[in-house]
Amino acid sequence: MIKKLSALVDLVKTNHKRKIAVASAGDFHVLKAISDAVSQKIVDPILVGNEIRIKEIAERIGFDLKQAKIINVPDKQKASVKAVELIREGKAEILMKGLVSTGILLRAVLDKEKGLRKGALLSHVAIFETPYYHKLLGVTDAAMNVKPDLMEKIGIIQNAVEVFHRLDNPNPKVAIVGSVETINPKMEATMHAATISMMNYRKQITGCIIDGPLAIDGAVSKAASEVKNITSDVAGDVDLILAPNIDGANILYKSMNFLGGAVAAAVIMGAKAPIVLTSRGDTDKSKFLSIALAAAIA
Numbered sequence: 630m631i632k633k634l635s636a637l638v639d640l641v642k643t644n645h646k647r648k649i650a651v652a653s654a655g656d657f658h659v660l661k662a663i664s665d666a667v668s669q670k671i672v673d674p675i676l677v678g679n680e681i682r683i684k685e686i687a688e689r690i691g692f693d694l695k696q697a698k699i700i701n702v703p704d705k706q707k708a709s710v711k712a713v714e715l716i717r718e719g720k721a722e723i724l725m726k727g728l729v730s731t732g733i734l735l736r737a738v739l740d741k742e743k744g745l746r747k748g749a750l751l752s753h754v755a756i757f758e759t760p761y762y763h764k765l766l767g768v769t770d771a772a773m774n775v776k777p778d779l780m781e782k783i784g785i786i787q788n789a790v791e792v793f794h795r796l797d798n799p800n801p802k803v804a805i806v807g808s809v810e811t812i813n814p815k816m817e818a819t820m821h822a823a824t825i826s827m828m829n830y831r832k833q834i835t836g837c838i839i840d841g842p843l844a845i846d847g848a849v850s851k852a853a854s855e856v857k858n859i860t861s862d863v864a865g866d867v868d869l870i871l872a873p874n875i876d877g878a879n880i881l882y883k884s885m886n887f888l889g890g891a892v893a894a895a896v897i898m899g900a901k902a903p904i905v906l907t908s909r910g911d912t913d914k915s916k917f918l919s920i921a922l923a924a925a926i927a
């Protein structure tokens with residue numbers, strides 16, 4: 630398993646360049662990240678969006694558009710549909726969100742006839758590098774599933790575990806976190822955590838080691854778990870954190886970025902192709918690393 634997100638670049642450089650379709654590509658930061666990924670020979674971009682705007686931005690950032698294909702679709706919703714179509718037709722292997730709302734793009738992705746569903750749940754996985762933890766740390770699902778039920782949580786874990794497998798970690802340690810490490814029937818997340826952990830223990834869910842409920846301190850700190858007398862294969866050495874809902878995951882995601890000195894690479898898994906869906910608050914570096922992560926998975 631790689632130790633740093635920068636190692637993603639070396640990992641994907643050995644693969645062939647991936648074709649990436651960007652929906653509504655006329656966004657300064659997205660084009661900057663695409664331009665960096667082109668320079669590093671990671672992707673060949675197809676930029677779907679407002680051609681005039683794409684050309685203006687490309688000139689400002691010194692991105693040579695000879696290295697990209699542009700499809701002029703100024704309307705954001707139509708650009709999303711077109712970018713999704715490129716994936717369906719096999720003309721691109723990665724989908725990326727540009728200057729379009731998450732909802733518009735995801736609805737194009739989820740469209741029953743023309744979308745990118747393959748029967749699995751779609752979910753968001755972020756992989757963080759932070760100076761305060763001894764290895765890369767995954768967080769899911771900060772962007773897609775609002776209030777996952779028990780079976781959806783299993784799907785979210787499976788999608789994230791697949792990312793770890795692709796990064797050469799065959800058995801990631803998963804913590805299902807909440808406020809406490811004991812089961813409280815009034816706290817549904819603790820009931821879900823206990824059920825999923827037992828399903829893993831009984832090998833109904835494989836390819837990872839799951840423990841929960843755990844609070845975040847016990848999950849990431851051996852010292853904290855010892856103080857709390859928690860016996861666990863996961864506590865203090867977790868690879869992946871499953872939050873109870875989108876709010877918990879999103880708060881953790883943004884706290885890591887803005888208070889924890891972290892940088893993240895993130896993708897949506899479970900569709901016919903990995904989807905790079907960064908938010909406006911993410912740095913250019915994070916957007917670039919997310920493209921590299923998607924290329925490693927595609």
Ligand code: COD
Nearest residue numbers: 731732735736739749750751752771772773774775879908
């Ligand atoms: N995986 C697979 N299929 C799904 C998923 C999923 N995660 N979510 C919905 N579907 C399917 C449903 O089964 C249904 O068939 C169809 O898609 C529509 O489902 P709805 O009615 O729940 O979908 P929408 O259009 O109301 O909402 C889907 C969104 C993904 C847009 C919605 O869940 C959402 O708004 N998520 C949060 C996005 C967000 O605001 N993120 C913020 C951080 S960037």
